[in-house]
Amino acid sequence: xRLEQMYQEVILDHYKHPHHRxxxxxxxxxxxxxxxxxxxxxxxxxALSPDGEHVEDISYDGQxxxxxxxxxxxxxxQVIGQTVGDALKxxxxxxxxxxxxxxxxxxxxxxxxxxxxxxxAKYPARVKCALLxxxxxxxxxxxxxxxxxxxxQASHRQDLEDKK
Amino acid sequence: MTASVDLDVTDLVRIRADFxxxxxxxxxxxQLAYLDSGATSQKPLQVLDAERDFLTNHYGAVHRGAHQxxxxxxxxYELGRADIAAFVGVGAGELAFTKNxxxxxxxxxxxxxxSRYEGAVGPGDVIVTTELEHHANLIPxxxxxxxxxxxxxxxxxxxxxxxxxxxxxxxxxxxxVAFTHHSNVTGTAPPVAEMxxxxxxxxxxxxxxxxxxxxxxxxxxxxxxxxxxxxSGHKMLGPTGIGALYGRAELLETxxxxxxxxxMIETVTMEGATYAPPPQRFEAGTQMISQVVxxxxxxxxxxxxxxxxxxxxxxxxxxxxxxxxxxxxxxRIIGPTDAAERRSPVAFVVDGVHAHDVGQVLDxxxxxxxxxxxxxWPLHRRFGVAATVRASFAVYNTLDEVDRxxxxxxxxxxxxxx
Numbered sequence: 001x002r003l004e005q006m007y008q009e010v011i012l013d014h015y016k017h018p019h020h021r022x023x024x025x026x027x028x029x030x031x032x033x034x035x036x037x038x039x040x041x042x043x044x045x046x047a048l049s050p051d052g053e054h055v056e057d058i059s060y061d062g063q064x065x066x067x068x069x070x071x072x073x074x075x076x077x078q079v080i081g082q083t084v085g086d087a088l089k090x091x092x093x094x095x096x097x098x099x100x101x102x103x104x105x106x107x108x109x110x111x112x113x114x115x116x117x118x119x120x121a122k123y124p125a126r127v128k129c130a131l132l133x134x135x136x137x138x139x140x141x142x143x144x145x146x147x148x149x150x151x152x153q154a155s156h157r158q159d160l161e162d163k164k
Numbered sequence: 165m166t167a168s169v170d171l172d173v174t175d176l177v178r179i180r181a182d183f184x185x186x187x188x189x190x191x192x193x194x195q196l197a198y199l200d201s202g203a204t205s206q207k208p209l210q211v212l213d214a215e216r217d218f219l220t221n222h223y224g225a226v227h228r229g230a231h232q233x234x235x236x237x238x239x240x241y242e243l244g245r246a247d248i249a250a251f252v253g254v255g256a257g258e259l260a261f262t263k264n265x266x267x268x269x270x271x272x273x274x275x276x277x278x279s280r281y282e283g284a285v286g287p288g289d290v291i292v293t294t295e296l297e298h299h300a301n302l303i304p305x306x307x308x309x310x311x312x313x314x315x316x317x318x319x320x321x322x323x324x325x326x327x328x329x330x331x332x333x334x335x336x337x338x339x340x341v342a343f344t345h346h347s348n349v350t351g352t353a354p355p356v357a358e359m360x361x362x363x364x365x366x367x368x369x370x371x372x373x374x375x376x377x378x379x380x381x382x383x384x385x386x387x388x389x390x391x392x393x394x395x396s397g398h399k400m401l402g403p404t405g406i407g408a409l410y411g412r413a414e415l416l417e418t419x420x421x422x423x424x425x426x427x428m429i430e431t432v433t434m435e436g437a438t439y440a441p442p443p444q445r446f447e448a449g450t451q452m453i454s455q456v457v458x459x460x461x462x463x464x465x466x467x468x469x470x471x472x473x474x475x476x477x478x479x480x481x482x483x484x485x486x487x488x489x490x491x492x493x494x495x496r497i498i499g500p501t502d503a504a505e506r507r508s509p510v511a512f513v514v515d516g517v518h519a520h521d522v523g524q525v526l527d528x529x530x531x532x533x534x535x536x537x538x539x540x541w542p543l544h545r546r547f548g549v550a551a552t553v554r555a556s557f558a559v560y561n562t563l564d565e566v567d568r569x570x571x572x573x574x575x576x577x578x579x580x581x582x
Contacts, residue, residue, distance in 0.1 A: 002192065003528045003579065007521075016581070038520060038536040039550040063550050065520035066580065129520060 005119040006126070007066065014070035014113065019077055024059035028144035033136040035128050040064035042072060042133050046140040048084065052148035055079050055087050058137060067117075067126050072133025074113045084141060090114075091138050097121060098130045171469070171477045176562060179469065182208035183560050194530030197565035202348055202509045202556025203534050204398045205379060207462070211402060214461035215454045226453050227427060227444070241453050244460035245443075248408060251463040252374075252395070253384030258416065260409045260446035261456060265375045266300040268394035268409035269342075271422040271446060272371055273304035276340060277312045280420040283369075285339045287313030292334065292341045292368070294319040294327050295546055298348050299539040301373040301394075305342055314339070321546050325350030325499030325506075329358065334366045342371040345383070345393075349540045349554065350499030351482065351506035353377070360389045369415070375399055379558065380478055380508060382471035385410045397455060401558075402462035406455035409446065416442035423448040466559070474559045478508050481557045481566055485510045488570035494577060498547055509556030511538070514573060517580045519551040525576035526553075531568050 023030075027045035034041045042062035049056050058076045062068075075094075079087035094114050097106035102122040106115040120130050171179070180186050183206045188196045198206060218240055224233030226241045242256070249259040262268040277285050285291060291305045291314050309316040317338075320331035325347065334341070341363040346353045356372065363370045372393040377383050379400035385393045392415075397406035411419070421428055421439050425448040430438040439445045466474060483503035489495050494515035500506045514522050523535035534554040537544045544550065555569050 003525060006524065007579070012580070039541060039544060040518075040520075041550075065518035067520070123524070126520070126524070 008116040010113050010116040011070045014073040015066040018069055018073040020058060022059055023061050024057060028147055029140045031136050031140045033132060035132050040068055042136050044136040044140055046144045048144045048148055052145055053083055055082055055084060065129055067120055067129040068132040071117060071130045075133050075137055078112050078114060091134050094134055098127050171473050180560050186560060190530040192528040192530055197531040197568045199555040199569060200532045200534050201558035205401050205558050207401055208465055210465050211458045211461045215458040218457040219454050226451060237453055240457050244456040247460040248463050252378060253386050254410050257443060258410055258413050260443035261451055262407045262409055263405055264407035265394040265396035268407050269300055270304045271409055272392050273308040274422045275419045277308045278420045285312045285314045289314040289339045290337045291316050292338050294343045295321040295542055296327055296347045297344055301342055301344060325352045327354040334362050336366050338366050338368040341368050344373040345377040348376045349511045349538055349543055351509055352499055356388050381475040391415055397459040400462055401465060402459035403455040406452045406459050421445050425449050469559060477559055478557050481561050482508050482510060484563050484566045485555055488566060492573055498552055509554050511552040511554040513549050513552050514577060517576050519553045521580060522553045522573060522576045525579055526572040529572045531572050
């Protein structure tokens with residue numbers, strides 16, 4: 001194992017020049033996730049489209065190592081603009097790859113720059129770093145969808161009320 | 165081994181030969197430089213052989229039955245206790261075995277909150293700890309406060325990583341003062357004598373976390389004057405699964421049990437039980453017999469080298485590490501930068517390079533360090549950092565390994581572009 005296998009150039013680029021970083025309005029849900037082994041954290045916001053079908057924006061802030069910061073940057077590149085269904089599939093594919101101990105290569109069409117993290121999968125201690133932002137996103141989507149559902153249900157109830 | 169204080173090269177070569185793992189070539193192609201003994205130490209052949217010989221030839225149940233193996237096992241267990249107790253300056257009857265130091269500290273925190281103990285912690289009482297603590301000497305006290313309605317207070321930490329004695333005044337409401345003998349992050353040693361004096365002045369009991377001191381220096385709990393002390397086996401060249409609690413004899417006598425069941429009883433009826441005298445009262449169930457044998461071998465091994473020699477050698481390593489790291493721009497050492505004011509471990513942060521990334525580069529060079537908060541999250545928060553790199557030393561480490569640490573940190577800074 002050499003260092004360059006884990007820290008590929010593309011990872012270092014994302015680390016030094018992260019994409020979509022910073023917390024923005026508006027957002028449907030905000031979550032705060034912590035890696036209990038090192039204390040690294042991420043605050044991540046998700047904005048879904050009004051119908052709850054698309055990921056319109058992801059914004060984030062936090063502190064962490066190169067792997068966690070770069071992985072979160074890659075996440076935003078891949079899933080902003082995707083449907084929620086596709087975004088969750090991307091998350092599942094990334095999770096599978098980095099949890100595979102190096103047995104799953106990853107599909108560049110699905111993961112984009114995310115395939116660079118295949119090397120990280122060989123270092124079990126760093127898997128949590130790679131997943132910090134991705135799992136935060138998954139949780140934020142679930143929360144945003146719940147509130148979208150709540151809004152939809154509330155407006156649906158209002159429609160029914162209005163019709164009475 | 166030499167009787168003089170300093171270990172010479174021959175001593176060190178001989179010591180290192182007892183730890184075959186130190187010769188291992190790691191995945192980056194470099195020989196292991198194990199600088200994580202603060203987390204857990206490596207074990208010499210003498211410890212492994214003692215356990216193997218015991219299990220191969222003498223193993224049986226302890227304190228029960230009447231056959232020869234039972235006698236031999238009981239002897240090995242109790243002689244082991246005597247050796248380990250002597251190693252920390254206490255009587256065999258004052259040392260109870262636990263599965264680790266964490267369990268030992270939990271044991272104290274539970275029995276001190278038990279209403280059968282006449283001085284039991286209760287509502288309105290105060291429990292005191294410090295901001296320097298490992299989670300194992302913090303959370304049990306948070307929990308004791310929660311269970312009893314007592315209040316938890318703590319001494320703060322100064323900028324150089326020492327307990328700030330001016331930050332808290334004790335009064336008669338304080339029932340327990342729990343503190344570390346030796347920080348697992350800053351390498352500082354709180355002033356035990358002064359803290360014991362202040363606790364005694366208000367009638368409070370003292371509990372010492374000695375995990376990071378017992379493996380590295382000569383320790384005498386009686387001379388320190390503490391009421392309780394906990395340490396672990398695996399950090400002092402011994403096996404995992406074994407820790408110990410020291411309690412002053414008169415005090416242990418008055419305390420109720422923590423865990424209950426077999427071996428710790430005097431008489432049992434369907435309605436109730438009476439309990440064995442200490443230390444058996446605190447050793448419920450089948451004990452860690454071969455681990456006690458292994459730990460006793462570890463204590464004898466360290467004794468053979470001499471704890472003064474161990475301490476002097478580690479001091480030299482710490483001084484070299486501080487000196488080497490200080491010369492690197494962007495490295496900030498947590499705790500005193502002068503070796504005279506501290507011991508192992510040496511924890512630090514590197515500007516612009518996260519601890520995890522520094523640790524990964526070091527790992528690539530075969531240098532094993534700990535990265536993270538080292539189970540001292542509040543202390544890291546106190547210093548405004550999430551994670552640090554920690555190099556911790558043991559008797560088997562060399563100055564060459566310190567050089568490799570320093571070179572690896574430089575490489576990390578280069579790799580990540582500073």
